[in-house]
Amino acid sequence: MKLKKLLKMAYYFAEPYCVTNGGKFRLKDVDPGDTGELTDEDKPAAKEGLAMGVEALNEMQQMLYAQDKWAVLLIFQAMDAAGKDGAIRHVMSGVNPQGCQVYSFKTPSAEELDHDFMWRSMKALPERGRIGIFNRSYYEETLVVRVHEELLRHQKIPPQLVGKSIWDERFQDIRKMERYLSRNGVLIRKFFLHVSKKEQKKRFLERLETPEKHWKFSLGDAKERGHWDDYMSAYEDMIRNTATDHAPWYVIPADNKWYTRLIVAAAVIDGLASLDLHFPKVGPEKRAELDTARRALLAER
Ligand code: ATP
Ligand code: MG
Secondary structure, three states, rough: OHHHHHHHHHHHHHHHHHEEEEEOHHHHHOOOOOOOOOOOOOOOHHHHHHHHHHHHHHHHHHHHHHHHHOOEEEEEEEEOOEEEHHHEHHOOOOOOOOOOOOEEEEOHHHHOOOOOOOOHHOOOOOOOOOOOEEEEOOOHHHHHHHHHHHHHHOOOOOOOOOOOOOOHHHHHHHHHHHHHHHHHEEEEEEEEEHHHHHHHHHHHHHHHHHHHHHHHHHHHHHHHHHHHHHHHHHHHHHHHHHHHOOEEEEEEOOOHHHHHOOOOOOOHHHHHHOOOOOOOOOOHHHHHHHHHHHHHHOOOO
């Protein structure tokens, strides 16, 4: 398939899940089991499409690297077992590891808690020419920290600065920071992989029943299920408040992994396509230099 056609397809698949203006966004309107116009029968074709997408991504990443102007930041948020890790692994599988960095953000360390909440993320931002992936991110500060407010008290912020409007303030700070980054040449795309409570249960049970998957299971994950509704409203509020043109949220159905991966790939490709990437053009001076090098090599005995 020609690149141009593939880019068009990417837009076609990703666009329905893109939220740029969160004002009226309702999580209820997105069905985690949705597979668009595709059915289970289309699975092999979807896999083929993903493989073509991965190839295109590789090509675009090489141009991104050669151009050395833009940085790309991909943020992944989801409930446990929604398939973040698998989506990242599959979609980035063809990309040169040197041009791509993945950071997984866990419970903050003592050192991290000695700083403002954005500190650890700022240190992990991708350089120009690179794709940076945040597996969880500063958005946890409006999710797990909101659902378990006691975490906020451990955050050493002066108490007089922690008021009722703390979440709105965090949204405001995040919006401003993302605006700043985008003005500096960081392309931001954010993904919420939306899995249903029912499918999560199925995946947890699978982890418990498959010895190779035991390591993936933690009692804490199962406990968080008890706060499902609180998480969903925190996610909804987060998307409402932080979806913008320059840093959109893609809310992607996650009950069918093959579909999730296809849409994530499509959205990343669509994002990169907006950068008008190309290999840097060589000027007359550089061409003369290349000529000299070629002549010298050919003249070697
Ligand atoms: P896996 O798929 O391997 O379980 P994971 O992303 O769930 O990957 P874990 O080590 O299981 O990794 O979980 C990381 C934990 O860290 C999550 O429970 C998350 O909510 C928590 N966390 C991340 N950022 C923060 C934060 N800023 N404050 C408090 N907790 C956080
Ligand atoms: Mg986990």
